[in-house]
Amino acid sequence: MLDVRRMQVLRAVITSGSITSAARNLGYTPSAISQQLSTLEREAGVELLERVGRGVRPTPAGILLSEHAELLGTQLSKAEAALTELKEGRTGRLAIRYFATAGASLVPPAVAAVRREHPGIRLDLKLVEPDDPMPEVESGRADVAIVVFPRNTPPAKGVDVVHLLDDPYRAVLPKSHPLARKRVLDLAELADEPWVGVDWLPGSCRDILVNACGAAGFVPNFVVETEDYQTAQGFVAAGMGVSLIPELGLGTPHPGITVRKVRRPDPLRSIHAAIASHSRDQPAVRTLLAAMRTTMAISA
Template sequence: MNLDARRLRVLHEVALRGSVTAAAAALHVTPSAVSQQLVQLSREAGHELVERAGRGIVLTPAGQVLASHAKDVLDAVEQAVAGLAALRHGVSGTVRVGAFASAAGALVAPAAARARAKHPELDVRVIEAEDQQSRLDLRSGSLDVVVLQEYDHVPVPLVDDLDRHPVTTDPMHLITPVDWRRRTGRLSELRDLPWIASAEHTPCLRSTLHACRLAGFEPDIRHRAVDFALTLDLVAAGLGAALVPELALRHVPPGVHVEPLVEPVTERRIFAVTRALGGTPQRPAVDALLAELSGPAGVPHGSFRRSSPDVRASTADRCMRP
């Protein structure tokens, strides 16, 4: 029995993403090409690997077994590549990094520039990506590093084949309309005022609710905004208060007062994730970028600034669903 490693990668993508269409998009081929590869791999394996389920497909028991081994094969190849890279003199190669918008601009871009300055043969490529999609792309091998976020009391669980690398903390700030004249940073003084929060089932909303409950009240949420730029605009219009992480405050519109949240103190944690290599060191190129990411932060605390009236918070990120 001869199994083609390229077809094993196709099977791995289908198993990971749950459909031929999603696997094809990740592999940059057509769905028919993926289907053809699966048919050929089934012939090589001597078993049917997928079967119809409604309008989609599912893996057969044989497909599940082979998909598990396919991951082991791909992991072994990556370990071999990392081992060979470690023997080279100097740091070289390509590192593909996925990150949400504000981290990509404030943290990843400066880290990539520093890494490239130290290692001229290093090629760092930055891709803006939402958390859930970037995790899938990391596990499939489309990305080498992803930068994720989690809020106090809303931890992000990771599967066993991913390693976590702390980057920085991102303190939450209280933002209010400038004419409210409240300057203590204590949520308890805002119990009777309107609030702006994220959509249902997002970590941002759960973090806001938890902080307000710690302060002894249930917030009167009048407006919903997933994009922090919209949150800032709603506050600037005098429509309510909100909690926003510092990296989303690099461009603050007029009409918004920003103050550190002093009671209760809460924060967003930002961390990088890589594929676990079973004890094998990461490629030197990946390690070089991680070293810069976990070094001096790209944006020091208190670095937010006011925007001119015609500038929106274009670098603000969104509160993604987990």
């Protein structure tokens, strides 16, 4: 197999006109250059240079390899430049997975910051719901996923977890509900109420709600099951029941509901960024996390 570095030495000799001149230009001894050329000729199986007076001139095979050395040198320079761009975060792909309420509040301004500061990055954004976004990172399909804790299983090896914020749940009542007069509710006060459920599929969010009610001594009686928080607010406003909804899920609250803090217990979901370990130090990922924290600080 031909060695690219020796081909570059051959090109230097041909363009310099002699082994001595090439050695001086490259910072080698003439004997070292001669050894490189001898090895290259053995690899090629053909003579590459012939002596002419005190200099050398290339054979047709030498000219051929010299031309290819130039092309390979150009491509190598491009590859090294592209690799530098990638390592410094100016190019590449950043795959982000998220759930709906994070997508509405946290992800858009953070993605805008990445696009502004790293315009060469190709963004791959995908809403993953009702499924869990975590497997997207664990399987290597994504670099970052916005996920909810606590969860039943720890992240797989090769996934780093960074805490972003705690998102408390709020009691959501019809405006005409008698408990709407109170500023803070004990969760047990909602034990006998009909409930509007949102997170009807098994998962972290449903576990948080059901476990909080269990800690307050009851099992919620779900009379309506919905798939999103805005629809749940509509059912609550219509008097179908009460609900617990995390603050991020409230968005612009429905005009027909009242939102109150709850205690004993005060449930919350902890939102984290799950990051593939190999992506943790990418500049675009650092920008993404910093922008999310800025968004949270502004909205706090």
